[in-house]
Amino acid sequence: MLRQTEDKLIYFVSGMWCATCAKSIQSSVRTIGGVRGAEVNYVSKLLTVDIEPQTLADKVDSLVCSQVERIGFSLKKQSDDWVESFKKDLAGEQTQRLSWLRVGVVWFLAMWTSMIAFSGYMGGLDASSQYLVAVVVSAFGMPAIVFGIAPYARSGLRALYYSHLVTMDLVIFLGGASATLVSLFYLFSLRPETYADSAAMVVAFLLLTKKIENWVAQKMTSEILFQIHPKSNEVEVLKGEIWKTASPSQIRIGDLVRVAQGSTVEFDGRLESETATLNNHLISGEDKGVSLLKGDDVHAGAIAKTPLMLKVLHPLGKRRIDAWAERALLASHKGGAWARFFSRMESFLVFAALSGAFLVAGIQFLRGGSTTAVIESFFIAVLVFCPCLFASIIPLAGQMAHLALHRRGIDLFRSNALLDLTAVKNIYLDKTGTLEAVESRFLPFEEESAEMKTLISDLLSELSEKSTHPLLRGFRKETFSPVIAEFHECAGRGLQGKTFQGMEFALGRASFLEERGIRVPEKSTAPLVAVGGRVLGKLLVKKKYDESAKKFLKALLNFFPQGHFEILSGDPSPGVGAAYTTLSPRLHFYGNLSPEEKALRVEDKSLFIGDGLNDVLALSRATVGIRLGNRVVGFAPVDVHVKLAEMGLILDLICYAKKFRRVLIQTALAALTYNGIALSFAALGYFRPLTAVLAMTFSFALLLASSTRLLSFKGEKT
Secondary structure, eight states, X not given: OOOOBTTEEEEEEEOOOSHHHHHHHHHHHHTSTXXXXXXXXXXXXXXXXXXXXXXXXXXXXXXXXXXXXXXXOEEEEOOTTTHXXXXXXXXHHHTTSOOHHHHHHHHHHHHHHHHHHHHHHTOOOOHHHHHHHHHHXXXXXXXXXXXXXXXXHHHHHHHHHHHXXXXXXXXXXXXXXXXXXXXXXXXXXXXXXXXXXXXXXXXHHHHHHHHHHHHHHHHHHHHHOOOSSTTOOOEEEEETTEEEXXXXXXXXXXXXXXXXXXXXXXXXXXXXXXXXXXXXXXXXXXXXXXXXXXXXXXXXXXXXXXOEEEEEEEOXXXXXXXXXXXXXXXXXXXXXXXHHHHHHHHHHHHHHHHHHHHHHHHHHHHTTOOHHHHHHHHHHHHHHHGGGOHHHHHHHHHHHHHHHHHHTTEEESOTHHHHHHTTOOEEEEETBTTTBOEEEEEEESSOOOHHHHHHHHHHHHHHHHHOOOGGGGGGOOSSOOOOEEEEEEETTTEEEEEETTSOEEEEEOHHHHHTTTOOOSSOOSSOEEEETTEEEEEEEEEEOOOHHHHHHHHHHHHHOTTOEEEEEOOOOOTTTTHHHHTTOXXXXXXXXXXXXXXXXXXXXXXXEEEOSGGGHXXXXXXXXXXXXXXXXXXXXXXSEEEOSOOTHHHHHHHHHHHHHHHHHHHHHHHHHHHHHHHHHHHHTTOOXXXXXXXXXXXXXXXXXXXXXXXXXXXXXXX
């Protein structure tokens, strides 16, 4: 379990608005004496500081706080049970991010600026009218520029001053500042020219891109958070000699609590009942009952198959799954060879942008240009170069990929994972629930009408997509009509809900249906399906080694001909992996593994595919983590979530990752070619306000035309 220790300090950082801020903090903290290393996870807002041996933690803590606060950020040192309060801290921090108000105001002013400026570009106006247009354009445009570049200015100058980092934020600030200065000079010189419209649109585009990036980061962090009971169900606790109800957050070490049959255990503790039966499928991955005796350990996340009493040893914030959450939230930014290459390319192009702009300005100065002409040439160089910087290509291409994959039922939380996916060398797969499918089919008790058959088919198909239970995995049709208005799952027992027509339905064991007043025509160990208070049939469930899983593995072996493959399982049964290892000598099987042991096997340049809570540590450790299906809702420190339990989509994803890398490289080459030509013309003085706007428009068109190829995801399998 990862807890705060004397050689490790953990902080929640407030005030970061972009990854540049994280770099500034990280670089500054690493210079402090006694600090061995520091990592900032911008997504989770957490700073982890490793302390040198024989160094006083209190002294380092004081230095870290003063250093980070001097830069302009706030710190909150995390206690041992920090994961319990993390969600509240994060919710408060998200209100300080780039607001839609700022983005909206800048876009409103920029659009009006462009529309007014267009009348001037059309020509036919006398000198006084042209000057009046320039004044109005500047009146709308310059506030947009100043309001828009303010956060970039803070971030870029802070990184330069405190951490000696030259960043894209600094380039944006310098470009916007030079455009404002030149426009002001023209106004006071009574010249009918301005750059306010061009610069305002550039800032508006960049702000929108940044807002989308922040939204994706926020969504990823919210997926990492996990709550067993989203509505914080109350628990029964013994106070004195009376059983009372209390909130889970009120339970302390040593309290005796009761867990009802079918409920999820909230705490880690010791069994006080004489006997009990639990289902640990969320923790171990194995969907089978486990018999316990008094004194045995019980962990949060287990489902009580029988009523039980538990003595709490680890309450909220100190449980085993909380330790998993800590490790997932503290995971450093992942990145393979391609991600590091593009990061270096981004840094190089930032320097190239500044160097090119200063070079163009220097040429104007050597040619005897005025101060205004020199500043003007600097802005023009930034204007025609900045929008096509490769630093802008990656976020835009990432958003295209997010959209394309989302349409196919795949959520992408880290776009660089697509680059890493093309370079993995070690592939790890969970067995139960991932490779070992649950095959089931509906068997009606009697012939139903065509309308009812369609309803049942659509109902089971929709439940297979929305329910977390793996037994519904095989029901989903390619197309179906949504019929569910609401539904609720009772962990380990069944589910119930209503259709849009108001018909109630229930799915589960006979006892589950009888508790809801539904008459069961026959006692059956198989799950039953009831609609409108009538049992219509049962689900025939059979576990087997899925033939489609074997086909998937064969295809995966072809995708990674030099890859090392391991199937990791908590199943202790001997010989259980033989069905897979016979497919190839490159396939290895390891069983009877705990979640911690699974994670220890994961090496660098790795891909891990899993579906359960017990896979959390391995997913967070892998270079690329893919979660398959909806068996666990929330707590997903994954890079990719394939929402439908269809392994073929993973093959499609790998094909798309190769396309993503190819399009990114081609777009980069096109951007570099364009920028070389544009800077050459800028150095020769060919760009004026109108031509600069046209150049900016062309650069965005080039960028969009290349990136929009990523919107196509046909799932070309090989």
